Amino acid sequence: MTKRYAMxxxxxxxxxxxACVIACKTENALPEGGFRDWVVQEVxxxxxxxxxxxxxxxxNHCADxxxxxxxxxxxxxxxxxxxxxxxRSKCTGCKACMAxxxxxxxxxxxxxxxxxxxxxxHRVERGKGPACVETCPxxxxxxxxxxxxxxxxxQLVARRSHAVLQPEAGTRPHVFFLT
Amino acid sequence: MSVTRRQFxxxxxxxxxxxxxxxxxxxxWWGLDRDPTPDPRTDGDAVVPTYCELCFWGCGxxxxxxxxxxxKVTGNPAHPLxxxxxxxxxxxxxxLLYDPDRLRQPLLRVSDRGEDRFEPVSWDAALNxxxxxxxxxxxxxxxxxxxxxxxxxxxxxxxxxxxxxGSSNIGAPSYAQCRGPREAAFQVTFGTPLGxxxxxxxxxxxxxxxxxxxxxxxxxxxxxxxxxxAVGKGAQLVVVDPRFSVAASKAxxxxxxxPGTDIALLLAWIHVLLEERLYDADYLAQHANGLEELxxxxxxxxxxxxxxxxGLAPALIRDSARLIGAARPASLVHPGRHTVWYGDDTQRExxxxxxxxxxxxxxxxxxxxxxxxxxxxxYPHGGPPPPATRPKVDKPKGGLYPLASEVLxxxxxxxxxxxxxxxxxxxxxxxxxxxVQAMPDRPxxxxxxxxxxxxxxVDVLPSEICGFADVVLPEAxxxxxxxxxxxxxxxxxxxxxxxxAVPPMYDTKPGWWIVKELAAKVGLADHFPxxxxxxxxxARLAVKGESWETLKLTGVLLGAEAPTCEEEGADLSFExxxxxxxxxxxxxxxAGFDPLPVYRPQEEGPPGSFRLLSGRxxxxxxxxxxxxxxxxxxxxxxxxxxxxxxxxxxxxxGGRALANGEKVVLVxxxxxxxxxVRVKLTQRIRGDCVYLVHGWGQTARRQRYAFGRGASDxxxxxxxxxxxxxxGTGMNGNFVRVERAPEVA
Numbered sequence: 001m002t003k004r005y006a007m008x009x010x011x012x013x014x015x016x017x018x019a020c021v022i023a024c025k026t027e028n029a030l031p032e033g034g035f036r037d038w039v040v041q042e043v044x045x046x047x048x049x050x051x052x053x054x055x056x057x058x059x060n061h062c063a064d065x066x067x068x069x070x071x072x073x074x075x076x077x078x079x080x081x082x083x084x085x086x087x088r089s090k091c092t093g094c095k096a097c098m099a100x101x102x103x104x105x106x107x108x109x110x111x112x113x114x115x116x117x118x119x120x121x122h123r124v125e126r127g128k129g130p131a132c133v134e135t136c137p138x139x140x141x142x143x144x145x146x147x148x149x150x151x152x153x154x155q156l157v158a159r160r161s162h163a164v165l166q167p168e169a170g171t172r173p174h175v176f177f178l179t
Numbered sequence: 180m181s182v183t184r185r186q187f188x189x190x191x192x193x194x195x196x197x198x199x200x201x202x203x204x205x206x207x208w209w210g211l212d213r214d215p216t217p218d219p220r221t222d223g224d225a226v227v228p229t230y231c232e233l234c235f236w237g238c239g240x241x242x243x244x245x246x247x248x249x250x251k252v253t254g255n256p257a258h259p260l261x262x263x264x265x266x267x268x269x270x271x272x273x274x275l276l277y278d279p280d281r282l283r284q285p286l287l288r289v290s291d292r293g294e295d296r297f298e299p300v301s302w303d304a305a306l307n308x309x310x311x312x313x314x315x316x317x318x319x320x321x322x323x324x325x326x327x328x329x330x331x332x333x334x335x336x337x338x339x340x341x342x343x344x345g346s347s348n349i350g351a352p353s354y355a356q357c358r359g360p361r362e363a364a365f366q367v368t369f370g371t372p373l374g375x376x377x378x379x380x381x382x383x384x385x386x387x388x389x390x391x392x393x394x395x396x397x398x399x400x401x402x403x404x405x406x407x408x409a410v411g412k413g414a415q416l417v418v419v420d421p422r423f424s425v426a427a428s429k430a431x432x433x434x435x436x437x438p439g440t441d442i443a444l445l446l447a448w449i450h451v452l453l454e455e456r457l458y459d460a461d462y463l464a465q466h467a468n469g470l471e472e473l474x475x476x477x478x479x480x481x482x483x484x485x486x487x488x489x490g491l492a493p494a495l496i497r498d499s500a501r502l503i504g505a506a507r508p509a510s511l512v513h514p515g516r517h518t519v520w521y522g523d524d525t526q527r528e529x530x531x532x533x534x535x536x537x538x539x540x541x542x543x544x545x546x547x548x549x550x551x552x553x554x555x556x557x558y559p560h561g562g563p564p565p566p567a568t569r570p571k572v573d574k575p576k577g578g579l580y581p582l583a584s585e586v587l588x589x590x591x592x593x594x595x596x597x598x599x600x601x602x603x604x605x606x607x608x609x610x611x612x613x614x615v616q617a618m619p620d621r622p623x624x625x626x627x628x629x630x631x632x633x634x635x636x637v638d639v640l641p642s643e644i645c646g647f648a649d650v651v652l653p654e655a656x657x658x659x660x661x662x663x664x665x666x667x668x669x670x671x672x673x674x675x676x677x678x679x680a681v682p683p684m685y686d687t688k689p690g691w692w693i694v695k696e697l698a699a700k701v702g703l704a705d706h707f708p709x710x711x712x713x714x715x716x717x718a719r720l721a722v723k724g725e726s727w728e729t730l731k732l733t734g735v736l737l738g739a740e741a742p743t744c745e746e747e748g749a750d751l752s753f754e755x756x757x758x759x760x761x762x763x764x765x766x767x768x769x770a771g772f773d774p775l776p777v778y779r780p781q782e783e784g785p786p787g788s789f790r791l792l793s794g795r796x797x798x799x800x801x802x803x804x805x806x807x808x809x810x811x812x813x814x815x816x817x818x819x820x821x822x823x824x825x826x827x828x829x830x831x832x833g834g835r836a837l838a839n840g841e842k843v844v845l846v847x848x849x850x851x852x853x854x855x856v857r858v859k860l861t862q863r864i865r866g867d868c869v870y871l872v873h874g875w876g877q878t879a880r881r882q883r884y885a886f887g888r889g890a891s892d893x894x895x896x897x898x899x900x901x902x903x904x905x906x907g908t909g910m911n912g913n914f915v916r917v918e919r920a921p922e923v924a
Binding site: 139 | 219221253263265267268273400404406410429435798808814822863
């Protein structure tokens, strides 16, 4: 069966500490100012009737990929398990992918190529989880193969109420926010 | 246009691919072959287990080393505090190691103290200068005139030096400027202070109550892990905070309390628990004294009484009390950590400890559990005995603060101003704590500093206190040094290794080396018979036949498991005078304090001012990490939180409302002005207070990133209310006006 990598982000557990962000930056040796993941705090209401959702966000590794469609060189492509990747040797830094991404998931490195979350495929291939998942002190992040109904991520998505970001964009995201 | 841009690109790519068939090389460019998985190659060739020093929780980490550089720091799965997971600060340790502003060599002051002008010198010259200064102070004023301020694991060596030298004046701001009131209160009620890490079984709690504690923003790793675990298992939160904290956003009940009225709320909660019999009567009958006195004491402390005081609806007080009571005994009222607020803090913590007792939560699963230390032997000495010394001098003449159980750092500062204590302090060793941000009332601190004959600062970064030193000694960071083992208490006792991952950069040295060299220069070499830190640790381990080789491999040695709560078969005992939990405290009564907590109103600020509150952000450890470029990326500076509606009503804005993110200046009741700081206009805070994350607004220009960035709450804390029970410095009695920052020309 073909793998379909996905992530579940438990917004009830997440405290927005940014451990995922720093772990990603060091694991992937990201340049200053470059982020593959980030934390959003979304507040609703007025004092004292307030609610807040905290989300650790990253590339949604969509099933319908405007970024890949927009890439003129084939640098942006869909790799193993549906993971959206950028081949930096093919990337000219034209930013067409960035303009097409509804989630702002990409940035340009100082070397001129576009960079983004890879779900840490280099770790996954060695049987480890993505760096953000492994460090997360609140165990908010669950990564795995959605195509395997027994996987923790598939179980969470099946059992818990969840949402994806901007479903109206029609991108069919594979990062699920558990509510 | 009949061909879309997307189709055009596809056509172009197909054409090029077709043209390239047969060339082989070109197919690498045009996508017929499989792309390699990008690997940043940050896994270490060597992976060194050690424990973290970015805060003081002491999480086990794995330092990945490649080509002589630490590429990343990850959690050590074998370590009970990190369990393989790290907070952002721990993961950001390389930002400290490779901070371009690190201290690189010893420095000697070359102009007036505080002018921050230094010349680099050799270690020999620097330590000679320290030794001469120490000898001079000893001859004129005695050995006890030397005080040590310390915060961090390398402080162990400097404590040994103090012992050999002959002074017990060793303090840390982590007591009287932080945990102190709760330590005193739990000592009174349960017979034991809590210490760190706190003995809490958060993971198994069914209800967790936070009172001014913002766990989640306050990022003590294991506690946050367990908070999330509890939430994941359906635990309910009750959060009392003037600010809609992260924890509040997850709470069943958020109580946006008027600052300074917590004791009224706690008495009302106790009233409801007693009135509705939501307490553990059997537990109290077996273990506690003073229930009848407590009942009489809170008889009139109804939610209707507390409502107008706290600004909370009586129904909210009652409903939250019922939730807390119904979850007993696994209903955990967190003791908090930074508890020096209003000068009556021991009494507030006493009320919290009484609540803990009523819920039967002490010694129970999901509550305050029993912890132990790993039974590691001390260093098998054989050196000369330490000299007898005069008693420590952190209390003023006449003696106050009867329940202080640790040395008051503020008291040591005061004893440095001539004539305040039994004898004057004349020299300070400051290890790893930036007193300029840690201490309130900066003018008083600077007065003490200027009265010193010698000030030596040991640090990894040129922090503000270094700027006031006569000699600055640059320590290696934790990733570059060996230290003593971690031996804190935990539910399952353990020790953890501190071992260097890479050699010290620049001309920096580990604490043990500094102390050993300095000891030799002041004739105390006999007290330090070990060769180095590892030799010291090996000798400690060898006493019971344990091996360094085993410890260094995983970084951790686990001790024997023992019952941690009644459910696991532990027997509860209380080291109070009566041997029982003291709801009513005779000790306090005899010392002239309220034997049961009493609510007394706090002073209000001038009209148009806001009470200044402070707290933590998860990416930073006070001011220690502000210069860390890695951690600064997601959190570059603090902001002052101001209620958006209150902002609209501010006077003196010239008809133009404040905009979110605009720079403002805070001016306190004594006219002290903050740096310009961005304002965060938000619904997430009451309209009568403002909030700053602590640690910003630093004045040390050698920390080039941190310098002048954000605003310092400590700088604005010129008024202090001293807790008469244990000497804590209550800091939340300061009020600020908010002014638009002047336009920069």
